[in-house]
Amino acid sequence: MNTRPIGVALLGCGVVGSEVVRLLTEQADELTARTGAPIELRGIAVRKLGKHRDVPAELLTTDSAALVAREDVDVVVEVVGGIEPVRTLLLQALRAGRSVVTANKALLAEHTAELAEAADASGADLYFEAAVAGAIPIVRPLRESLAGDRITRVVGIVNGTTNFILSAMDATGAGYAETLEEAGRLGYAEADPTADVDGFDAAAKAAILASLAFHTRVTAADVHREGIRDITASDLSAARALSCTVKLLALCERVPQADGSERVSARVYPAMVPLSHPLASVDGAFNAVVVEAEAAGRLMFYGQGAGGAPTASAVVGDLVAVCRNQVQGGRGPRESAYAQLAVSPMGDTPTRYHVSMEVADVAGVLATVAGEFSRRGVSISTVRQAVRGDGATLVVVTHTAPDSALAATVAALHELEHVTSVTSVLRVEGDTP
Template identity: 55%
Template structure:
């Protein structure tokens, strides 16, 4: 091997950073043989030089990020957060270094800017580890399917919420118990807000949509709903109808009511058929379902988090950019004229609803409810009624639970229907509203 070694600078040395650094040092020869050049870990940027880092030579450690970037061929950003990560990535790119990052939040906020900077510099910005951990999804979407037209990407991209929902279904636990167990096992952070409220999944949806549809999508364009309102009764109701509840990130090409072609990216808990491939994804695992015109349906499944799985994706990106350094090649983010699509409002999507109502159990109530659906041009597919009151309850207090599944309709019409139902005096309350996906 006659090519000069490629210098690698690592920004950040937490769980993932330590794993990456250790593997680069211990598997230097094997990784180099796959690239055509050796990789030299030249610097590891840390906040605290005094902290113990077993296995890492102390002479590699530094707090001077800018000096560490100077002269690097590849910069690996694992610091997280917006700043100084963004500034350092842009400096690395402008200096001619390719960059590997797992920073989904930064990409979700500044995807177009960062990719354009990489392209302007003629280098790469790889980010496989930013979405779904070890699962190879970024390269298949960006490279393998580049000649196809992707129509939809739908997936479970947050292991914490999938574990919680899975345990609620299998064990009958309530949300609080499932969350506390996830925290005890290390699947959930001490502050789980980003996971359970869907923000982590929304960042990943923004990245996936940007890549899949050649359209910059920022996280503030991704409507998001979390899982904290999901109850055991909602899960049991879904199961009784042959469904399971999953937190889904969905990105797809859609056509608005006025004929405008655009893109939608959103995150919410949805019911999916129990025989759908995504319904079989349990525990803290992730899976991404891709639909393309020529390739048809594809699914990618595996561990979505953790030091070793995420490090695997980072190392794959390092090998990829290193090979391009050896062989030559430009950046990755060039739009053709007119290819960028508008990001459309969630009201323009077409979906199904499962609506659960607490209603007065007396003659004429069902007909009044169906009139509301008809008035909003929403068709009912299924109605299931269960009595809520015990025998002997006075007749004027009788109540029932209605579970109504709709046919496909535009989100705006479905939402207006639910609002109208809340105004009926025969409706004691709207117990839940969940979208149905995967039909």
């Protein structure tokens, strides 16, 4: 059993990195007791030396490659983000037998296979709990706790910025633009919110979740992605009329095929969620993930999905696991991609639509609209109609159908003579009234 100090190189000392340093310093004795050996910071790689007055100056360096290559470094912890030069540095560490703890969702969504292969070749560990949903433990349950079960579906709210915006729009009736501005003032949205509001952040996390849940390599490019820029106050109002709310969801599930095989579907988009669904009550910047498994049933993981301290908690938790492995001579879980399931195109994925349109108040318009759905094999669940002057608002909620059939129906509705405009199209998750 190894009881010598375990040397750690930390890449990055921003909001998360500084919290990692704090936890390692304040809880040093307890962490030693939990791991069986002292954890010692060998150095902290930063871009500029003069910006980190709360960190011992002797630990700081701008030479990341030299820090990673030091002989007294056993574990590399990365909280920088981005792809390069991080990818090269972590591959360098893994190939040298140094274990890696990372919170880098973008890197993992593109290069997990490459990193996992390097870890396997050298016998190093690769841990990444903090890459999805901050402090919420979801990676380890998927990799370990549910390893004896068959997961069928994972659906979650995994981006705090968009959840804050949608929750505020629902509560206040305000529009998207003004709510985004308020989110920026309160620190919930970045100066450039593109990664969040256009779904890139959630798509990277969906790729990681799908890969873990279905033992298949899924990248961000495999994830169908839509953001929340086009969501309006009217959409939230329409959702309330159906006893629903609107959430940006990351959905990963097994999709049965006609020949008995399965594909993986991974997608991110705003959707109506019934108020009875556990995700409907997740408000503000909080995250939650619901996992459905054949034996375990439905499990929900809820908590703070971002922020310095919550994310650092997940990072240090991984570091403790890695250090325990080194002390006891064990290894963490390896990548599991044996299933090699194909990824289902979005058009083939079964979904449901909520379509709101303005129509002329003339005889036969409802039958004409219903005919467009029927022509493409789409069954209608409910229809609501409200007459206003010489026009009417028509709201159709469908049963499940291939997304391509639903999209084609909506395109056809735009061309109908008596449809003035299609004002809203949202997918629906769960059972609606």
